[in-house]
Amino acid sequence: MVYVQSPGQQETDEKFGHLWFxxxxxxxxxxxxxxxxxxxxHVIEFLRSKLSEKMxxxxxxxxxxxxxxxxxxxxxxxxxxxxxVGKVKAFMKDFGxxxxxxxxxxxxxxxxxxxxxxxxx
Numbered sequence: 001m002v003y004v005q006s007p008g009q010q011e012t013d014e015k016f017g018h019l020w021f022x023x024x025x026x027x028x029x030x031x032x033x034x035x036x037x038x039x040x041x042h043v044i045e046f047l048r049s050k051l052s053e054k055m056x057x058x059x060x061x062x063x064x065x066x067x068x069x070x071x072x073x074x075x076x077x078x079x080x081x082x083x084x085v086g087k088v089k090a091f092m093k094d095f096g097x098x099x100x101x102x103x104x105x106x107x108x109x110x111x112x113x114x115x116x117x118x119x120x121x
């Protein structure tokens with residue numbers, strides 16, 4: 001089954017993803033939300049507070065959808081950066097690269113073979 005979004009759906013998802021993430025971060029009194037990596041327990045505690053405020057089920061489901069969107073599309077940039085650096089280090093190790101000059105002989109073929117065969121990407 002293919003899910004097709006309406007033209008404005010991406011903007012709506014983004015808007016509510018950011019809105020609910022900001023609300024979640026405020027609820028947990030997170031100071032640097034841009035580096036915060038929330039987990040299921042954070043979300044559950046937040047949703048329980050919304051249940052105690054008598055928020056309807058449909059709206060709590062929208063919170064979950066927004067946070068899933070946020071996790072999949074924004075996530076934690078610091079963790080993403082760490083993951084990318086790890087992948088570059090693995091690439092360098094596999095090809096014996098030590099310096100920036102060593103990349104001069106690396107092309108699409110090497111990158112493509114690392115991508116397909118190493119399973120590290």
